[in-house]
Amino acid sequence: MFNNAILTRSFATLALVAAFAGAMSAQRSSSGGPRQETLLNGMRVLMFSDTAEQVKVRIRVHSGAAFDPQGKEGLMCLLSDAIFPNQASRDFFSDVGGGLEVTCNYDYIEIAASSNQEGFLTMIETLAAAVSTPTLDKEVTAAVKAEAIKRAAELEKQPAYAADIAAASHLLGTFPYGRPANGTPASIDTIDFADLRFAYGRFFGADNATITLSGRYQSENAYRAVRRFFGAWKKSDGRVPSTFRQPDAPETVMKSVPSPVAGTGEVRMIARGISRNSKEYPASLVAAGLIETRLRNATPADKRELVSVANNANILPGTFVIRFSDISRPDNGSKPVEVNEAVPKALGDRISQAEFDAAKRLVLAKRALIEPTTLWLDVHTYSLRSAKAEADAITAVSLADVQSFIDKLRAAPMVSLMLFTPAEETAEN
Secondary structure (H helix, E strand, O other): OOOHHHHHHHHHHHHHHHHHHHHHHHHHHHHHOOEEEEEOOOOEEEEOOOOOOOOEEEEEEOOOHHOOOOOOOOHHHHHHHHHHHOOHHHHHHHHOEEEEEEOOOOOOEEEEEEEEOHHHHHHHHHHHHHHHHHOOOOOHHHHHHHHHHHHHHHHHHOOEEEOHHHHHHHOOOOOHHHOOOOOOOHHHHOOHHHHHHHHHHOOHHHHEEEEHHHHHHHHHHHHHHHHHOOOOOOOOOOOOOOOOOOOOOOOOOOOOOOOOOOEEEEEEEEEEEEOOOOOOOOHHHHHHHHHHHHHHHHOHHHHHHHHEEEEOOOOOOOOOEEEEEEEOOOOOOOOOOOHHHHHHHHHHHHOHHHHHHHHHHHHHHHHHHOOHHHHHHHHHHOOOOHHHHHHHHHOOHHHHHHHHHHHHHHHHEEEEEOOOHHHHHHHHH
């Protein structure tokens, strides 16, 4: 009788736990968060459900161009090109009513694909085959290299791109963010198929990836398809943690470099920034918007859109960049007067409540436009607590937090660079 009583209480307790778990599950579902699963090979699965007719799949590998070996810049982005190496492999997604986009940056490689509902399962199978068994041979390597070299050469002809790369290199040297993620024609030329295979085995594994699904689809069928087709994707050989040698202190004297386009110049002022998972990240977002507004207000109306501030928060501490573009007549190759005057003032003036409120509203408005799948993927890439925790931190950021960040930025070494080639100099040559 005693045992029966204990058994009865145990069953009751189990029933209560089950009911509580079911309630919690229902609460998570109603909160709008995705269904989360992890396959045996370590790949994380996030399943969003909405009313969109088109089904979207995003696969993010949480390693990017920061891991390019020195002298082989462009390796990871070349690997991303090799996953779908020709137009025929990409045309499939158009045939099923969708599209394909592959992104490579310092922090990750991402494949974004879409299809109609009828082609959804075929799309999953196609993506799984592409990422788990890519063709990384000499022929494919030669083809993607040729395109990458052409693309890198075209980028180097753009003054804004050339100025960004030159300024980052001047500040950071060989630190990953000081080297071009897309590589240069010379660095890409040194890469062979063995390099691609090595990078694939080291970084492009299921345990280093997250997949998201969104749109109208049947959840259980989709999850079974993901398990079936992606289950064979192997784990990576073993990633190396991000322990790069920090750059030496930079020279802060204005550096001049030639422009690829004569008569058009670019000015950059760049300092070390913060990482995406830093507690200062929310303050840095508001600070970037506030400083940009100040600089634009100090610039003639017809030139304001040519002034911008970039807050590059990466896995490791990134960069904070002030850009003045399309400067056609610099004063004897030195910084224009408005830069000399406007930047110190933008960083030195104390923040008013009205300025802070306006900059913060803009940050929150931009945040609201970001797709939920992106925010959830960022949680995995940047080791964030959660998308909600980051949103709450941005909402809670104060004027004092932003002023503190700007004060630190003003005290940090800031590199200045002008990119310009006089038109008459080109004509003489």
